[in-house]
Amino acid sequence: MGDGLPDLPPLFGPVFALREGGDALARAVALAPEHGAGCFVWVRAYARVEAAVVLEPEQPLAAARPALLAAAAAMADALAALGPPQAEIALRWPATLVVNRGVVGAARLAAPPGAAETAVPAWLAVGVEVRRALPPGVEPGTDPGRTALEEEGFDEADTAELTAAWARHLMTGLNEWQERGFARLAGRYLGWLERDPAQAGAARRGLDSATGDLVLQRPDGALTRRSLRAAVAEGVA
Template structure:
């Protein structure tokens, strides 16, 4: 079957193309027990980017959830490779994607129901979704602080949803490999630094110094000798 995705690494197999309206994350979750790591589901669409990949982590669930940050970083990298040089691509806690201050999408994460925090899960699924264009009839002001890639300079004649999806998959593979190889140029610190360098400071964060807990992916805020933790698992449940 033709995947419709250009220049996709062979590690991604099988590749499942869904029709407009499909849910890539849900489909990848359905396929995860049978097909395992590398399964990629994506949605053929002219209006949005949506894709998800099955992973088989070697870490306990709590420590494996930062795969979400790798997915968000990869989307930012993919957009940066194809978009105008002057646009600002930023991340909101825990995984929203903003372009020039407007929200265009998010990274997503799923894991087996009932999986224990301290146990290695059979699989994880990371996914992304981003708005290419607004629906027909959309007028400015309908959605405050929202935008679409076509509105911000990602021209249809320059890049397609398929090309951006494939770019995300390639950057995701690179980011996960970097995370899995500790050292001066890799490991969790590198993953965290890349994420934090793009993360927008929300008002509730104040002037605190920001970090990520490698054991859980929690956001760590430190100010005036006080240390506050914002669990990643809780943030994902709130965003669901």
């Protein structure tokens, strides 16, 4: 079922490949009740990288939601490993992927409808979408805020390689979170997080382990918080 996808971590499977135009996260959500944890879906496409995997968390939804941040950081890790060394890779809160200051994609998260914040969800699904090539007829620089991997020198890795690399880095990140604690995930994610104008002057940045919220401590000691739950609900991620 992998149809040309390189080997994935052993806990990922079964693997389902979709044709161009498929929605990996939607398909993972549909398959989650039957196949459970590890079910992996990816899209065979030239112009974009798109994949999703089903997880079965052991924490309530509020504490498990940072799986979205793990998915975003894993894609940043994959791009750094497979892209040109001069590429500037970053994450924009909470899960937007940026290369050389241009948006190339984002991570996404889905939970069972009506899942309570304080209850352990039956499953979660995390996915990623990355633009590999600009749509036909779109000239580079038309939208300075957006770009594609091909425009930024990512010439070597194809869609399947990038998909498999994301899966491997995601598994590493999830294992570290489980075995070494939330601080490990926070450190990995914050290492990629760019500083935007709303964070100007912030002396310290951290993540709330109970919610995944971004907490900013300014030089005067004042704290501000950016809600991960709200960002996901608003479709920012």
